[in-house]
Amino acid sequence: MTQQYIDKVDLVGRVGQTLEIRYFESGAMKTSLTLAVKPPYRSETPLYFDLELWGNIAQVAAD
Structure with a gap:
């Protein structure tokens, strides 16, 4: 069995x-956003993540 x-x-x-x-013709939905995350040390600049969310998660983010 493979793990x-x-x-x-x-x-x-x-x-x-x-x-x-x-929104796509197939009914699919995509939400794109940039998320700024603060590092654990105050002197550091935030880290930015470009995210693409699809389907139900995209709908939750849009709401």
């Missing part, structure tokens, strides 16, 4: 720009 590994990352931060929402 499957799933990587999980929890990011907590603030949305850095307006969400970009796209």
